[in-house]
Amino acid sequence: MLQRRFAWTLLGIAALFLSGGLHPARAQSESGRRLSVEFEIMLGNVRWMLAPTTAPLERKGLHARLASALSYLGITARRYLDEQGIVNTGLLRQIHTLRAEFKAGDSTALEMHLQNLAEAYPIDLRGILPLIVTPKRLRVGRRLYRKDCWSCHAYPGNGREYPAPDLFRTARTEPRREFAARLIGGVYGNFYTSMENPLSDEQIASLFAYFVHDQPPSTR
Numbered sequence: 001m002l003q004r005r006f007a008w009t010l011l012g013i014a015a016l017f018l019s020g021g022l023h024p025a026r027a028q029s030e031s032g033r034r035l036s037v038e039f040e041i042m043l044g045n046v047r048w049m050l051a052p053t054t055a056p057l058e059r060k061g062l063h064a065r066l067a068s069a070l071s072y073l074g075i076t077a078r079r080y081l082d083e084q085g086i087v088n089t090g091l092l093r094q095i096h097t098l099r100a101e102f103k104a105g106d107s108t109a110l111e112m113h114l115q116n117l118a119e120a121y122p123i124d125l126r127g128i129l130p131l132i133v134t135p136k137r138l139r140v141g142r143r144l145y146r147k148d149c150w151s152c153h154a155y156p157g158n159g160r161e162y163p164a165p166d167l168f169r170t171a172r173t174e175p176r177r178e179f180a181a182r183l184i185g186g187v188y189g190n191f192y193t194s195m196e197n198p199l200s201d202e203q204i205a206s207l208f209a210y211f212v213h214d215q216p217p218s219t220r
């Protein structure tokens with residue numbers, strides 16, 4: 001009896017293996033990642049928008065960003081579903097619900113649903129988190145920042161509608177998953193200019209390590 005149960009267990013494990021259940025997860029597709037990153041950034045933006053410390057003008061900017069994110073989310077989702085060959089899914093319906101909640105100004109419901117979606121479609125961050133700091137990453141991060149980011153991000157310009165954030169601050173204060181998502185999806189500002197993320201995961205991890213563990217270049 002016991003032996004038979006053991007045999008069934010073995011068979012179950014074999015089946016899991018064959019179905020891919022115990023395989024190391026494959027790297028996330030580009031469109032899958034895009035979708036996951038959007039959910040995470042939108043969730044962060046809803047939270048920023050609701051935070052009492054957020055300046056009114058910035059809140060207005062976040063509201064506009066959410067409106068535009070919601071308008072193209074359907075396209076991002078459809079692209080992902082097409083690629084996966086998934087036909088019947090509640091995902092598009094859920095996006096519809098998000099839009100309705102946004103329109104009705106129900107930020108609490110919006111936040112809750114976005115959190116559920118961000119958990120259901122997690123970003124594959126294995127190349128970035130947990131954050132490992134090495135001298136090489138600090139060096140690469142510093143060089144990249146000076147070359148490609150500093151010109152805009154050195155003077156964050158608070159009080160604008162779309163301020164370029166102080167990355168040394170946000171890297172330390174935002175939840176790590178959220179900041180990683182912003183580094184993947186938000187570099188160069190918005191969706192239209194960042195369809196293709198220009199940075200590799202290794203470069204992102206290097207920048208992240210640099211922002212958390214070093215100082216901005218001296219402006220003097």
Ligand code: HEC
Pocket residue numbers: 041065144145148149150151152153162163164165167182183185186187188189190207
């Ligand atoms: C041409 C100016 C410019 C350059 C160059 C630039 N940024 Fe930005 N960045 C901005 C502005 C402006 C925003 C705010 C845009 C917004 O809120 O829509 C921003 C936003 C961001 C954000 C937050 C995105 C979000 O979703 O809130 C991150 C992260 C970021 N930049 C990282 C970088 C990194 C890393 C580099 C260099 C590799 C870089 N940026 C280069 C102007 C720039």
